[in-house]
Amino acid sequence: MSALIIGSGSNLDKDIFVLENLNIEYVICADGGLEKAEKLELIPNIIIGDLDSVNKLVLKKYLDMNIELIKYPSEKNYTDMELAIEHAIEKGFKNIILIGATGSRLDHTIANVMLIEKYYKKGIHIQVIDNNNLVQIVVNSIEIINKKDYFVSIVPITDSIEVVSLIGFKYPLNKVNVKRGSTLCVSNQIINEKGTIILGKGAGLVFISKD
Incomplete structure (x- = not known):
């Protein structure tokens, strides 16, 4: 609750x-x-x-x-x-x-x-x-249900995050280090029923947004 x-x-x-x-x-x-x-x-x-x-x-x-x-x-x-x-x-x-x-x-x-x-x-x-938005934190992993016309962005809030994997996304990433201030993980889209974000280290804010 x-x-x-x-x-x-x-x-x-x-x-x-x-x-x-x-x-x-x-x-x-x-x-x-x-x-x-x-x-x-x-x-x-x-x-x-x-x-x-x-x-x-x-x-x-x-x-x-x-x-x-x-x-x-x-x-x-x-x-x-x-x-x-x-x-x-x-x-x-x-x-x-x-x-x-x-x-x-x-x-x-x-x-x-x-x-x-x-x-x-x-x-x-x-x-x-x-x-237009839902914002929450991701540490370790998070699963997101696909919502039509929504974008998913990850904004690092630690010095860097290690994206072990983005599963079910239009732009997948595997074992990529993303530094704080980078826009690499902005405006992705889920293409399956759900998307999974897996981080090896660090924390980020996840924005689920529509225009």
Whole structure:
């Protein structure tokens, strides 16, 4: 089971949310993510943040439903998203899904994506999902189901990764060392029912994306 954290970034289409068939047990709204929860017809377990970007009428609606609220000052050392992740971990969740984590603010988007790496080192698996992308980490190996019109990219987050094998991909690789900053593994495609990425060393972010 997973915790779902809804941030104040881009909206997620309800159809995509349903199709992903996410196994959600606990829902956290990080500030303005509360309005996205309303659009997805989700009732959060808790609202967390400094409340600087939340619609006050929507907030009142959920507070009237006795939804728990943890309010932080606007001047703080962590983003609302990271505070929400910390809360999910305190609740015992090791699988966390972020939506509303990407958007027009590139600084927030990159910071949220990099949380995947930070928390993986603490034993927490995080996925970032929006209308065009699913981002997660790969260490050792990962199997990906083929989705029509989607591309798969691997971006090294260690000094290098050793791609032992890409199985089921249009552009296969075997025993290739890919350095951090390389674009060699960007925009590949799965041509079988599924694709398998096998790494001998290092870690990378896997982007499953469509235009």
